[in-house]
Amino acid sequence: MLDIKHTICPSCSVGCGLNIVSKDGAVVGTYPYKRHPINEGKNCLNGRDSILQFEDSIEKASFVKNNELEESDNASVIKAIKDQLASIDASDLAIICSGNNTNEELDKIIEFANAYGCEKIGFYGSNFPNFSGELASYDDINKASTVLVIGDIYRENPLLARRVVLSKENGGKLINIDDVEKSITSLNADDFIQFTDDFNDKVASVKDQLDENSVIIVNKLSSKDDFAVIEELSKESNAKLLPVFNAPNTKGAMNRLDSLDCDEIRNIIDDSKVLIVVKDNLLDYLSEDDIKGKSFIVNISNEKNRFAELSDIVLPGKSWAEKEGTFTNCEGLEQSFIISAECDNDNLSEIEIFDELA
Ligand code: SF4
Missing domain, CATH: 3.40.228.10 (Dimethylsulfoxide Reductase, domain 2)
Known part of the structure; x- marks a missing residue:
């Protein structure tokens, strides 16, 4: 049976409405959200292709050995992260979030960082500095x-x-x-x-x-x-x-965290012993040499890519369609979205992961 759920497009910061179409629980396509006031019944190809992120994604918590992911389970991987965190000072931890995190996830990650005493936290803002001035609508x-x-x-x-x-x-x-x-x-x-x-x-x-x-x-x-x-x-x-930004919630991240450029992120990596990266691919803007052999990298993302191979631990988290939350679009409008796809995995949401780590 076909099921249609309204959500917000995760493929850029414009904040268009998007319908996810599922059949017998499996995502089979998208359809424009006709009554959504931003896109008025249209979606671009980038938006319609958003569901491709379900294909070939990482589905198991994994340790990485010699650039290869060895599947494990959530409990073992979370214990290994906790052991790492227990072995360092608060000043040795850095956290890189992203505009792919929901506002609620960002609040949870900031709460975790504050409780741990971690001050090196921010996100890559694609050279946009924090900007709180008046926006054009x-x-x-x-x-x-x-x-x-x-x-x-x-x-x-x-x-x-x-x-x-x-x-x-x-x-x-x-x-x-x-x-x-x-x-x-x-x-x-x-x-x-x-x-x-x-x-x-x-x-x-x-x-x-x-x-x-x-x-x-x-x-x-x-x-x-x-x-x-x-x-x-x-x-x-x-x-x-x-x-206007590439990621759906860069504005939400900007409202909460420091927008960092490449040099600032390189400095953070050089200065940390454990680096937690949440829903970001550092190789989109850094080189492998900027990353290799430096911090112990905890990569919270289900994206199968070279950055996952260079990490020490990969925890997949949930894809955007498997969770609920809010994104703030580039115009400053905060929009809620609900779970629009049930996937057959035991991945924890980012909020559950940081609850466990706390
Ligand atoms: S990619 Fe951007 S412009 Fe295209 S449908 Fe999604 S939000 Fe709208």
Whole structure:
């Protein structure tokens, strides 16, 4: 029998509604969430492919020996982590969370870190610094006279790009700044400005085209300094600003934890004896040399990847569809989601894992 459950898409920070379709308990597909106000009955391919994460994932708590996972069980692996934690000082522990964690998981992990006395805790923010300033709303984009996009939202955040299309249909102008030669956003832009090492100058060059009816959307940054340049442009022109992220709950993580860049995470790894990483792949932004032979790595994730092979312990946790919680989207809206798939495994949720470790 087919079963349809509403959830929130985990594939970017726009926060679209998504339906998970199951048959006899097994996930078989997705379907757009017709009445959801953000995506209004549409999902992009990234969102529809979200269920592919069910395929070929790690299903057993494992010890890693010589880059190979040796399956074990939750109790043995949790005992091994507790033994490691008991053998070090609080200052030797570091925790890297991610924008894939729900708000409730982040609160639980922070509670654990505080109780343990761990101060080295944060998440990789893709060069976006913590930002608590006023955000443009999605409706601001629909009616903007000019939208400046830094990055390629047509490819990476298509349901937000749809708002830009609506603005263009209303006579709005799209300016795109990027370092690539050609992108989907650039091909749809009225003006495309490619930068090399002159990002500041190229950003400053559009100031006269922006005003209080404009929106600046940024989904790609080379450094935190570049964000300061964009923030300055927003202040000087009165244009509203909307940072957009790859992960569904980066904004929620940003509201609670320090957004770290690669250098900061390298320093944390160099300074710690045990590193707990929750739902993140460090190799997305660090090299193997940054990781190998340093901390004892506890990897809480069910993703089968090279980072799992370089870890010391892998605890799969639950996939997003197997749990409930909230994500805060890039517009600052907190949305709840319920369990939308029952999977045949004995994985603990991240909240249960940190309860056990406490
Ligand atoms: S735009 Fe983002 S949130 Fe919306 S369906 Fe696509 S990947 Fe999911």
